[in-house]
Structures are given as C-alpha cells and as structure tokens.
Amino acid sequence: MAMEMPRGRKIVVDGDACPVKKEITACARAFEVPVLMVSSYDHVLQADEGVTVVQVDRGADSADLYIANHIAAGDIVITQDYGLAALALGKRCRVLSNRGQEYEDSNMDFMLEGRHARAVERRRGHYSKGPKAITAEEKNLFQHKLTKLLTLLQENVQQ
Secondary structure, three states: OOOOOOOOOOEEEEOOOOOOHHHHHHHHHHHOOOEEEEEEOOOOOOOEOOEEEEEEOOOOOHHHHHHHHOOOOOOEEEOOOHHHHHHHHHOOOEEEOOOOOEEOHHHHHHHHHHHHHHHHHHHOOOOOOOOOOOOHHHHHHHHHHHHHHHHHHHHHHHO
16 A cells, blocks of 8 residues: 555646546546546536545636646646746645656756747747657656656655
8 A cells, every 4th residue: 555645735637638637637646645536618527536626717827827827835736838837936835747748847948938939929920830649668757657656756755
C-alpha cells in the first residue's frame, strides 16, 4: 500500500486536449493522490475513482482561471499552457507538460518570451503548425516522469 501523501496535495489537470489522462489516472491511483480534471464544456471528461471532473465555460481562459484559483502549494499541475504554468509555479506547485517536461522558474521567462513572439507572428498572419501528435513512447515517458515526481515527493514526506 502506498504511503499517504500530505493532506490536500492533488494533481490538477488542464484537461482540454490533454492526451495523457489515462496515464495521470494510473499514477494517481498507485500513489493514492486525488485528481482534479478541469475542462470546458466542449470536452467530455469522465469522472472515475479518485478523479473529480469540473467543467467550466467555453471562454479561452476559463479552465486556466479555475485551475489558478483552486491550486495550492504542493499540488502537481499538468498543463501545456505556459501562462498557467507560470501562475502555478508562483503558487509553489510542481508543473509538468503533457510530454513530461517539468516547468521551472529558471526556464519560464524563456518560454513566455517564445509564446509572446509566436503570438506576435500570428497577429501578422504567420501561422506555424501545432505540436505533433503525442506518441506512445512520449506517453510512457510522461508516466515515468510523473511517477518519479510522485516518488520524490512521497520520499520527502517520509523523512
């Protein structure tokens, strides 16, 4: 049986178009950590044992704002959104991308600057391709990274 995580710690998922929901659920069950999946009404998510689903308005930032208002220090946030990642880091959360990259304060300025530059290009009419579809190998890597993070956090609690 897994050791109990600190009271209140949860995994919070930016569920709109998140390709690793099953992997998140599997890791959360193994470590007995609750999951909060947040998405707009445009995306249908299923609640499951240990998984709470919250659906919000279709507004561009509705899910991000809900998440930002419902996270606390020690939570794990899963998102591809750099702005939400920056907010979560400011609240002392651990943040992973859907591909397993851990966002940190040290790389956030660079990422936000890149996001701004791409937004400027889009306003000029220059569009780039979106991210490639996630592969099975990348899903496995994500699950490995999340498991490693949960193990690290669990070991720190036991000391």
